[in-house]
Amino acid sequence: MGLLPENRRSDLVLDPYSLVNDDASLISRRCWSDASVYEAEKQRIFGRSWLFLGHESQIRKPGDFVQAYMCETPVILARSEDGQVHASINSCTHRGLPVCRASHGNTRRFVCPYHNWSYSVSGDLVAIPQEKQVAQCPDKSALGLKRVPRLESWRGLIFGSFNDSIEPLEDYLGDMRFYLDAFLLRFPAGIEFVGSPQRWVIDANWKLPVENQLGDVNHGPFLHAAIIPAEANQEIVDYGYSVVTQPGHGATFRLLPEDAPVESVGWGFESIPGQTGGAELQEYLREVHAQASDRVGPIRARMKGLTYGIYPNLSFLWSNAAFKVSHPRGPGKVEYWSWSVVPADAPAHLKKILRANHTSFFGPGGILEQEDSESWMQQLKGANIGFADDRPFYYGLGLGEEKPHADLPGLVSSTANEFYARAFFQRWRDDLAAEVRA
Template identity: 55%
Template structure:
């Protein structure tokens, strides 16, 4: 089904008006898979999940299933999880360790790089197939940043560090915070939500305005809300990426700046002591400014998000224009004592995840947003994303364009990046068709 509106009508030139169709239109969704997910760096997992040769995890690029594996050369390979013989998945586990992936249909066998190494049936035929041509399709680009694994189907994609830009400075606040690095613990929680994939990403780009209202039963009238209004900033380090932070004033006591103090975890005396000791190293490692920077939520274009207070990595995997499979992981300092990890994990599971106190409210809002976007009688009314329009500016202490905690420039830049990538992809496709 072709689009009935040009992209310039779906997202206004300043990003302040966004059409409902970008969340519901099946034709647009197909273009997203073709021109965004296939040509952009997509988060695959963390190196701590595959530390040893033979370790693997499975993931998705949009709806394409992939295997992320550490091969015998210790390099990371990403291959499409579909047998080159009849298309059956060759890996059915979320994670594990193996030397071979075996298709259950005809037992064609592939190594960790995706190379085809065995065809049982070829012993019975005279014309031997060229196994070198029949391996699993490989995702051509794989790069890591501070343990975060990204892959891209476009071999000509820009280097990952260029793609991240100044977002890396903020990622380092957590992923380069600890001497021994971080680790992802366990398999992800997974659940489905009836919403468009962009809605959770937008929320984590910096939508702090919903907190005291949607989550009012817990947050309304708390000191945290006042602190956010006093010190909160929404930041766009590079168009498409965004985050919300609190930049505490110089001289703020360490206990007001420490990582992990946003929730009940900091109330435990033993955890509190661990957080204090951990914070002492931050200034030397990351600098004075980042020692008093308290991020809240991040999103990396197109579908990776991170919740700082709850140590939560998450991806919004699309399953059509109106459904996602949401994945969530607990991440923590690798060298933290095991009993501290367990206590902090309680905070992670209590607040967010399928049964979290706040998660259900967010999921319901995103589902209702999607339902509202399907009201065709309201198609002549675009959504308004103009709060704080043109008020964002450079900041003397932190990189990127910075606005107040209620400035919606994070979303404007996200949807303008979305529009730009679709326009560029359509243009490039048209040129190829002309040739």
């Protein structure tokens, strides 16, 4: 089935199957640039999926909070006095102002600056100053901040959903847990998020950063030729795998030989801090790897990760230890958030060294991230070119070459196969179409 050529208008009737063909080898430029497509995404994808909000290490104590977003909806993630985690929409029920203006902190109350309506950390309305002057007092129990209806945590990663009937988070993640645990479980105390996320706004569609981190490692030797050495790319060619556990979720990694030296396979060694951070840090990294086989099994101990993705917009960059969220801000703008993660039980002075791994190449000041961001902006321009809607983007590299693997869950292929992106767009298309049919 071919894609329908259309003039670029936001009032066109949305037909997802005219945007993405059957095998997702052809993707309409409208997917990236059309306002009606974006409005459908907000309701049919972000309104119905599990969305990443934060990590439990960010809200350890009662009263701790961080701000988050679910698509364009601002959310407060907080821990109440009883130790429970809550997620509330950051909008006063009186006149709609944000009741929390700090990105993170610790508090007993969230207070609207307009009329001083006061809310507990869990989102309950606890005080209305003006009610002392009126005879009829409102029912405060019905006027709390709107709650995110579903909230679940796995391995310390906290997700929320506006879809009250969504499947449990563990089922949603499915076999992707196998690949996430290859990283998360190799540290005895797990991981922790360090500091606030780096945040920057890019004139790009939210899906391209997701696609980049879902499995697109083959742009590296070309776009990043000045930084990535030829031998690093050869390792990906020789040992690289791209896996789709279910459409929209994916992991790309190298599976090194059993006799690979620890400096070649162990987490942290390929980073700048791992190479320059000194003998004590390298000894710590050797100790972590010495336990890896017992903690995650012999297959996953040989994994040297690259990029991971959780549908719709969470990414994980293994080598630079960064979790990233691609927050939409319209069809042509994305606010990108990136958190540094470190082993939770590493000595404090080594955590400080390891944190430099996050910003050595990535983040708004990192050279690789700047090159990626420039490409994402240029792609949006390409998606907006007039009289080119009859020439969709081609996603057919490696079509049909993915297959099962004896030791790895999901469908597995070489890293040059664009199956990870085709699977994402098939799920994206079907999610949009499901709401249309309902």
